[in-house]
Amino acid sequence: MLVKIDNLSKRFKEKVAVTNLSFTIQEGSCIALLGPNGAGKTTTLQMLARILTQDSGSIQFKGYAPKDYQPLIGFLPQHPSFFNWMTAKEFLSFAGKLSTIPKEQLQNRIEKTLIFVSLEDAMNKKIGGFSGGMKQRLGLAQALLHEPKLLILDEPVSALDPKGRRDFLQLIDNLKKEMTVLFSTHILHDAQQICDEVLILQDGNLKWKGSLPSLRKEFGLLPIKLQTEEPMNGIIEQLDVIDAFEFIDPKTVKISLPENVHRNELLQKLIDRNLSVVHFEIMQDSLEDAYMKVVRQ
Numbered sequence: 332m333l334v335k336i337d338n339l340s341k342r343f344k345e346k347v348a349v350t351n352l353s354f355t356i357q358e359g360s361c362i363a364l365l366g367p368n369g370a371g372k373t374t375t376l377q378m379l380a381r382i383l384t385q386d387s388g389s390i391q392f393k394g395y396a397p398k399d400y401q402p403l404i405g406f407l408p409q410h411p412s413f414f415n416w417m418t419a420k421e422f423l424s425f426a427g428k429l430s431t432i433p434k435e436q437l438q439n440r441i442e443k444t445l446i447f448v449s450l451e452d453a454m455n456k457k458i459g460g461f462s463g464g465m466k467q468r469l470g471l472a473q474a475l476l477h478e479p480k481l482l483i484l485d486e487p488v489s490a491l492d493p494k495g496r497r498d499f500l501q502l503i504d505n506l507k508k509e510m511t512v513l514f515s516t517h518i519l520h521d522a523q524q525i526c527d528e529v530l531i532l533q534d535g536n537l538k539w540k541g542s543l544p545s546l547r548k549e550f551g552l553l554p555i556k557l558q559t560e561e562p563m564n565g566i567i568e569q570l571d572v573i574d575a576f577e578f579i580d581p582k583t584v585k586i587s588l589p590e591n592v593h594r595n596e597l598l599q600k601l602i603d604r605n606l607s608v609v610h611f612e613i614m615q616d617s618l619e620d621a622y623m624k625v626v627r628q
């Protein structure tokens with residue numbers, strides 16, 4: 332275990348942003364912190380990065396006192412700000428001098444990191460002329476420069492176009508081998524691409540934590556979509572092999588089966604009742620439904 336978070340709470344005047352949040356971060360894991368706007372993601376990440384102080388609760392980094400662990404963290408804020416008149420290289424030099432990087436290693440680290448984020452051709456260009464995607468990659472370079480153990484990224488891809496999004500997620504994916512990653516997003520698909528573990532926040536409460544497959548298992552109801560030539564209402568209700576169902580229209584229904592019932596049994600029952608199946612689909616994206624269920628419950 333790398334970090335243990337216990338009963339973390341934070342309020343801003345009368346607004347409670349995070350309530351009694353507890354979870355652990357295993358070394359080498361990649362965790363997505365999911366939740367809608369205002370869920371408390373930024374507040375949580377800022378407390379972990381020691382930018383905000385919690386009202387109560389604790390953050391324990393394995394083997395370090397709370398005041399000493401900050402150098403182990405790399406942090407990319409949700410809205411990073413830069414000095415537009417600086418070049419990328421000057422900015423990283425400035426950031427590096429504020430960090431714990433030994434002076435003689437700084438130039439080498441800057442070049443290595445700029446190559447990693449594919450900004451080597453722009454290293455002597457002014458940040459003012461950078462696109463949003465370039466700025467985001469420069470922000471990542473700044474977060475990585477001191478080779479942190481835990482990389483915290485607050486909505487790193489929300490402002491990027493589809494290609495920028497994919498490229499940036501690929502960069503995070505490459506980093507997973509070298510460090511522990513915690514990143515927030517309100518989009519399940521981002522989490523799905525690179526992480527297996529998710530924490531779901533809603534109104535400052537931790538609503539769910541675990542792996543994506545177990546989220547699907549617990550909440551991903553109605554994964555079968557079935558369509559027939561004839562209306563099925565009145566028939567589906569009578570089938571004893573069905574766990575739950577929801578009609579989209581009289582000829583289309585979403586179904587879940589108990590674990591001990593094979594889908595062929597369902598098909599057989601439909602055939603026995605002279606229904607002609609025109610579509611039978613195991614839906615992959617019941618995961619999105621599962622996420623929405625957690626957030627709505």
Ligand SMILES: Nc1ncnc2c1ncn2[C@@H]1O[C@H](COP(=O)(O)OP(=O)(O)OP(=O)(O)O)[C@@H](O)[C@H]1O
Nearest residue numbers: 343346347348366367368369370371372373374375
């Ligand atoms: N400095 C602040 N002063 C007052 N209220 C705040 C402050 N920062 C956050 N809040 C409130 O705390 C709650 C949680 O905010 P937070 O920014 O952590 O959410 P979030 O999950 O990061 O949302 P988003 O997806 O929009 O970035 C919100 O209701 C927000 O209005």
Ligand SMILES: [Mg+2]
Nearest residue numbers: 372373374409
């Ligand atoms: Mg936020």
